[in-house]
Amino acid sequence: MQLFKDFINGLWNENPIFRMVIGICSALAVTTAASNGIAMGLALTFVLTCSSILVSLLRSVIPAKVRIPCYIIVVATFTTVVDLFMKAYFPALYEVLGIFIPLIVVNCIVLARAEAFASKVGLARAIADALGMGLGYTWAITLISMIRELMGAGTLFGYRVMGEGFTPWVSAILPPGAFIVMGILVGLINVINRKTAKRTQCH
Amino acid sequence: MAKELFFIIIGAVFVNNFVLSRFLGQCPFLGVSSKTETAVGMGMATTFVLTMTAVAAYFLQNYVLAPYGLEPFLQIVSFILVIASLVQLVEMVVLKISPALYNAFGIFLPLITTNCIVMGAALLIPMYKYNLIKSIALGLGAGLGFTLALVLMSGIREEMEFHDVPEALKGPAIVFITAGLLSMIFLGFTGLVPLG
Numbered sequence A: 001m002q003l004f005k006d007f008i009n010g011l012w013n014e015n016p017i018f019r020m021v022i023g024i025c026s027a028l029a030v031t032t033a034a035s036n037g038i039a040m041g042l043a044l045t046f047v048l049t050c051s052s053i054l055v056s057l058l059r060s061v062i063p064a065k066v067r068i069p070c071y072i073i074v075v076a077t078f079t080t081v082v083d084l085f086m087k088a089y090f091p092a093l094y095e096v097l098g099i100f101i102p103l104i105v106v107n108c109i110v111l112a113r114a115e116a117f118a119s120k121v122g123l124a125r126a127i128a129d130a131l132g133m134g135l136g137y138t139w140a141i142t143l144i145s146m147i148r149e150l151m152g153a154g155t156l157f158g159y160r161v162m163g164e165g166f167t168p169w170v171s172a173i174l175p176p177g178a179f180i181v182m183g184i185l186v187g188l189i190n191v192i193n194r195k196t197a198k199r200t201q202c203h
Numbered sequence B: 001m002a003k004e005l006f007f008i009i010i011g012a013v014f015v016n017n018f019v020l021s022r023f024l025g026q027c028p029f030l031g032v033s034s035k036t037e038t039a040v041g042m043g044m045a046t047t048f049v050l051t052m053t054a055v056a057a058y059f060l061q062n063y064v065l066a067p068y069g070l071e072p073f074l075q076i077v078s079f080i081l082v083i084a085s086l087v088q089l090v091e092m093v094v095l096k097i098s099p100a101l102y103n104a105f106g107i108f109l110p111l112i113t114t115n116c117i118v119m120g121a122a123l124l125i126p127m128y129k130y131n132l133i134k135s136i137a138l139g140l141g142a143g144l145g146f147t148l149a150l151v152l153m154s155g156i157r158e159e160m161e162f163h164d165v166p167e168a169l170k171g172p173a174i175v176f177i178t179a180g181l182l183s184m185i186f187l188g189f190t191g192l193v194p195l196g
Helices: A002-011 A024-029 A034-057 A064-089 A091-100 A102-106 A108-118 A123-153 A175-202 B002-015 B026-031 B036-065 B071-097 B099-112 B116-128 B132-160 B172-187
Strands: none
Touching: A002 A123, A024 A091, A024 A102, A024 A123, A024 A175, A024 B026, A034 A064, A034 A091, A034 A102, A034 A108, A034 A123, A064 A091, A064 A102, A064 A108, A064 B071, A091 A102, A091 B116, A102 A108, A102 B071, A102 B116, A108 A123, A123 A175, A175 B172, B002 B132, B026 B132, B026 B172, B036 B071, B036 B099, B036 B116, B036 B132, B071 B099, B071 B116, B116 B132, B132 B172
16 A cells, blocks of 8 residues: 555655656756657666666665765766667657757756655655656656647657648747747646645635 | 867757757756745856866767777777766766865755756767867857756746746646746757758
8 A cells, every 4th residue: 555655656746846846857848849758757767767776776885975976876877778778779759859868967857866855764654655756757847748749740650640630830849839838737736736735724 | 170169059049959959958957946045046056067077078988988899888988987977077076176166066966867858868879979169168158058947947936936827837837837938949059050
């Protein structure tokens, strides 16, 4: 039950993108097409899960004073793994995501979960939390990228969705679109949360 | 050469502003942009570290990583370590040389290690194959661009406190939308610098 709670936490209550608003550099930059969103999300989930496992296993070994540099090294190692893997097997995708794959190393989400969660709990809970956070990040940026792709190009995952008469709103793919779509989504999620909070109060 | 350097700096500040069009350094852009005073301090501290990092990244890349063929698998690890220790070093030096300056932007320094604008600029230098002078120009330009975006945003946010923002958009949401409008303004600078 506790594990399930840890897992769900990242998906909605403490969703890194919409609720905590951390690690959003990549969420804004790579979300020009839906497939980029999924790829970036899975890359981050991998790094987050692996580093949470290692940090949780090493939590009694790492001295408290140098813990941050230790976490950074762990995260950097797994980021290199993802970086080399994507460069070798998905060169086209790697080209599009650009420096945002190596930049996972300075993504606040990974370091924040290592410091605030994985270093304090056992292996099973650390994995549940990392998977929840990673998938929470993935659905959030996939949603953003689907909206941007749909409005900016009229396609979804590369397939034409909008009819012939649709005029693409190019701004959605350009930088301003990222900020505006993100702002409106964060606002919407706030509204939904306020509604559900009120309902639970009434009962 | 001078013309090229000018274009690199103008490009990093206006045309491809590191915050508003390359999306680097979003966390401090949202976190420390509520007051102009702190925004200026953070911007200056980041510019300082960015310029130093550009120099360090250039030497690390061209004299250590590339000659020994370590680039593919040690680049990320070594860059982040150099940035972390550089930030620590800058903090100690500033504290020793000028306590007044330390009070002004010392508290922002530890935050800069995980600011992706620093790591991003460091990674762009080997990608663009810049020489030392151009690397410094890129670091400086990135820092100035970051400061400009931060100060603009803090000015708007200070003004926004006196206005009615819809309840749901309070907090980060309205900041994103404001940033979107700012970014749209910066799109107007496209074409200011010739491509390539």
